[in-house]
Amino acid sequence: MENLDENIESNVGLMEREESTMSSVLSFQIEKEILLNGLKIVERATAQKGLQPVLANILIEAESKTKLNLYATDFDLTIITSVEAQVSGLGKITLPAKKLLDIVSRLNDGIINFELNNTTMTITSGKSKFEILGISANEFPQIEYVTDEDSEVDIDLKPFVIGIKEAGFAAASYESNNNLLSGVVCDINKNVLEIASTDGNRLARARKIVSNKDDKTIKLILPAKVLQEFLKISYFMEDDSIKLYTKNNKIMIKSDNITMISNLMNGQYPQYNKLIPQSLPKEARINVSKMISALERVSTMVNEKTSIVKLSFTQNSLSLMADTPESGNSEDQIDITYSGEDILIAFNYKYLLDCFKNIDSENMIICMNTNLSATIIKPDNEEDFIYLIMPVQIR
């Protein structure tokens, strides 16, 4: 018992010494631009219109002398980032995200001082001074990290980002959130990353070569909405690689400075690879930007109820046509490389445009069979990115 008492005393002594250099209340200094970046990253996960006011706030936590952690969550998505700061008092508080961003973005460049008094944060910079009422950090939801080391997959960031851009957009719209088709498949198999999405009418699939540290294999379905947020945040990630951790239907995506936590989607995703025909008899080679211009012109006269544009492929020529009974019709023609049988085929022009605008190549290949069977669109380069689209029946 004596020993224990001694220990307690010496600990108290240690704490007092620590406090002598540190203030007893949360206080820190930070460069405007650094804080602004950090706030912009986590702000995406706040819930501005929720029932819990604290979810519209960002949790600011100083737990070391040189670093600040920023947290935001709307329960579906949690984002955490760390920013460099000079901390003179440890502690934490939540502050309204929108107000804080408004203030920080309007301050002059330079150092901003933060000092907490109960739940009121005093912010000063030059001759500008603000007092904002926060909400106690105790009311902020507990962050559930996913830290199962066994599940760790360590892959390149860049191909992951490009893959999502190329193949994440074909998912069903966000409104149908419980539908598995509103998710995007991320399938990592040794050094091949496959990203795919489909809404039932069209399908996008990209395959990328990645360095995968331990040759792990993992197949996940992430909400498309979360991946869209990930894309925006990825610009701020300082590493070349990210780590994925999964457990109990949760995923944590971690770079050196940013952590995202999201729910995973569960269920049997359609076996989309079986739907993709291996070879198709008719192949047309088309300049992407000319095709986009022609399609945009022709679509001015598209029937808004059906969005149908007809494509007529003949020897080295493609005609595009649209019409609306009460408004009129449109037609355009571009030169292509095509030597197959003549074919007249119709599509929803929006699906075509979505796809064409994602093709980062001068030319593309459209591969067809009949005007009722799955059509493949792919870039005319080495990239393994394909797009499958079902034609619309022409009446």
Add this chain to the structure above:
Amino acid sequence: MENLDENIESNVGLMEREESTMSSVLSFQIEKEILLNGLKIVERATAQKGLQPVLANILIEAESKTKLNLYATDFDLTIITSVEAQVSGLGKITLPAKKLLDIVSRLNDGIINFELNNTTMTITSGKSKFEILGISANEFPQIEYVTDEDSEVDIDLKPFVIGIKEAGFAAASYESNNNLLSGVVCDINKNVLEIASTDGNRLARARKIVSNKDDKTIKLILPAKVLQEFLKISYFMEDDSIKLYTKNNKIMIKSDNITMISNLMNGQYPQYNKLIPQSLPKEARINVSKMISALERVSTMVNEKTSIVKLSFTQNSLSLMADTPESGNSEDQIDITYSGEDILIAFNYKYLLDCFKNIDSENMIICMNTNLSATIIKPDNEEDFIYLIMPVQIR
């Protein structure tokens, strides 16, 4: 009678010769950019959601070999412009403004061909072809020109435009369309143009020296909405001067290539010049951009119900303050030139910002009397532009 018959015969002969070089249906060729500009000018006067479909259309009229007239009207405002074209068949038709703009803007640069068949216009350019259904020109409202030569006022365009920008924004919002305060006063007296507007809480007045051909005197109240459209269109006006014609509560503003016709507002506009104090005891000289930055920072914590910001003027210093009971407060300070008595005065910050952003001068002067009396804001230069604003009582 013989003579008359002869005349008729020879006239018929002339018409036949005319027709031999001209098609009997409306047809013309026009440079894409020229047509696009013309459509953008008149489009502003179309009524997209009205009960009369023809008001969503632009009337296209070819009445000479080299010129096309474009017309649009929503009854409140009529805009007419002329564009160069190569006309091979005279005639007229109305075509849907939105569709036409969509099509023309997406065509490749170069010549566009138009040819009418009944009410269907065929548009071709390169390999692009469109057929749009129009509405007969007979259904388009008769344009009522205002051509009373006696009423003609011929003034410089540029000071007119600047005057409207400086002093047209303080009018009451457009929703209160029957209210005279939603109008802007244009008072031309020999070579002085005065533009003024007020919504009852604030007042803006600009005076400009203009060349006024016949030293005419005229005082008009124009709908603020019409003048905002005029501002946008003025960029396309090719002359240095415009002509104003008025008759029966209508005004026609005419430049070489563009004509606008609008209703005038009628009634006894407040005698605003009597409200403007000639001299005020307290004068502060303030850097405009520093003031805008400080005001924008402080306004982050403004009470959204009142929009009140407090200004405290002391010796060469101005403090700005705002607060919202449940959110917090803000304060900023800027150095100014001020040697008057200390004064604490409050304003709706939106009115201040509207004004400051219109001041095209490095510094401005704020002239005050008491914190309940009219305050004057004006640029610190030769421009005769003043802004009057009523303070808000501080509780």
